[in-house]
Amino acid sequence: MSTPHGIHTIDTGFVRPGFDAAYLIVEAGHGAFIDSGTVHSVPRLLAALAEAGLEPAQVDYLILTHVHLDHAGGAGELLAQLPKATLVVHPRGARHMIDPSQLWAGASQVYGEEVMRRDYGHLRPVPAERVREAADGQCLELAGRRLQCLYTPGHAKHHMAIHDERARACFTGDTFGLSYRELDTDRGPFILPTTTPVQFDPQALHDSIDRLVALKPDRMYLTHFGPVGDIERLAADLHEQIDAMVAFAQAAAGKSDRHAWLCEALADLYAGRASAHGWHGGRKRLREMLNMDIELNAQGLEVWLDQQRRAHADATRRAAH
Known part of the structure; x- marks a missing residue:
C-alpha cells in the first residue's frame, strides 16, 4: 500500500502478514528505503520499487533504523x-553491516542456527x-527532500529514527513501540513498548519518545506495523507501560520462575489495556498474537535487571574501598 508524500509501506513477509514493514520514499525520480527486512524480504522490496516506477539505479539510500535482523538482515x-x-x-551498527558474523552469532544464541537460517537467511556483508x-x-538530501537522522536509544544503543520534514513524519523503527492493525478499535491504534535483549534502557527510551513527539509529526511509521496517528495519546500509553514493565522486572527479582512470571505479568498488562481500549478478542487470543513480543520483552527486562544489579554491586564494592 502507499500513503501521501510518496511514502510506500512494504510488508516484508517476516513472521506473518502485517508484522514487519519496510518503507520506500519516492521523491522526483529518486528513492530511499528505510530498513530492509530479512534476506527473504528483498524480492518484495524490489517489486515495490518497480511498482513505484523506479529502477534499482534510482535508489540513493538504504537507511537502517538499527541493525536487529528483522530490520537489517537483508541489507x-x-x-x-x-x-x-x-x-x-x-x-x-556500521561494523556489523560490514562484517555481520558477530550479529549472526549473537542472534543464533537466542534463536538457534536452524531458526536463523529458516527465518533470516544468509547475511551478506556490505x-x-x-x-x-x-x-x-x-540531514540526507533525497532530490532536495531532507531526511534527518536522529539518535533514539532505549530499545538499542545503535538505534536512530528518520524525520521526514516534508511529510511531517518519523520513521521510528522500534523506538515508538509496536502497533498491530489487528488490535485497532474505533478508539484508534493500540500500542505497546518493545524492550528486546540486550540494550533496553528505560530512561533513554522515555527520552527518545519525547524527542520524537517534540517534532510534532502527523504520523509515526512503525516497523511493527505501519503508520499511526494520535501521537500524544500513544506516547502517553508507551510511557505508562514502560514504567509498569520496569516495576514488573523489579518485582520479579529473586523469583525462581522469573521469566515465566514476567511473561504472565506482561500478558495481563497488555490484555487489560487492550480490553480497556475496546478490543474484545480475549486474553488467550492476545497471548497467542503477542507471544513473540512478550517473550522478547521479558528477556529484555531480565537482561536490564541483571545489568542493574551488577552495576549496584560494583558501586557498592567501589564505595567499600
Missing part, C-alpha cells in the same frame, strides 16, 4: 541490487566503501 542482499545506493546506519555512518542530526 547486504538488497544493496547488492541497488548499484548507486549508500547504506546509512548509526556508527555503532562493502565498507558503501557504508556511511550517520551523525546525530545529520
Whole structure:
C-alpha cells in the first residue's frame, strides 16, 4: 500500500502478514528505503520499487533504523541490487553491516542456527566503501527532500529514527513501540513498548519518545506495523507501560520462575489495556498474537535487571574501598 508524500509501506513477509514493514520514499525520480527486512524480504522490496516506477539505479539510500535482523538482515542482499545506493546506519551498527558474523552469532544464541537460517537467511556483508555512518542530526538530501537522522536509544544503543520534514513524519523503527492493525478499535491504534535483549534502557527510551513527539509529526511509521496517528495519546500509553514493565522486572527479582512470571505479568498488562481500549478478542487470543513480543520483552527486562544489579554491586564494592 502507499500513503501521501510518496511514502510506500512494504510488508516484508517476516513472521506473518502485517508484522514487519519496510518503507520506500519516492521523491522526483529518486528513492530511499528505510530498513530492509530479512534476506527473504528483498524480492518484495524490489517489486515495490518497480511498482513505484523506479529502477534499482534510482535508489540513493538504504537507511537502517538499527541493525536487529528483522530490520537489517537483508541489507547486504538488497544493496547488492541497488548499484548507486549508500547504506546509512548509526556508527555503532556500521561494523556489523560490514562484517555481520558477530550479529549472526549473537542472534543464533537466542534463536538457534536452524531458526536463523529458516527465518533470516544468509547475511551478506556490505562493502565498507558503501557504508556511511550517520551523525546525530545529520540531514540526507533525497532530490532536495531532507531526511534527518536522529539518535533514539532505549530499545538499542545503535538505534536512530528518520524525520521526514516534508511529510511531517518519523520513521521510528522500534523506538515508538509496536502497533498491530489487528488490535485497532474505533478508539484508534493500540500500542505497546518493545524492550528486546540486550540494550533496553528505560530512561533513554522515555527520552527518545519525547524527542520524537517534540517534532510534532502527523504520523509515526512503525516497523511493527505501519503508520499511526494520535501521537500524544500513544506516547502517553508507551510511557505508562514502560514504567509498569520496569516495576514488573523489579518485582520479579529473586523469583525462581522469573521469566515465566514476567511473561504472565506482561500478558495481563497488555490484555487489560487492550480490553480497556475496546478490543474484545480475549486474553488467550492476545497471548497467542503477542507471544513473540512478550517473550522478547521479558528477556529484555531480565537482561536490564541483571545489568542493574551488577552495576549496584560494583558501586557498592567501589564505595567499600
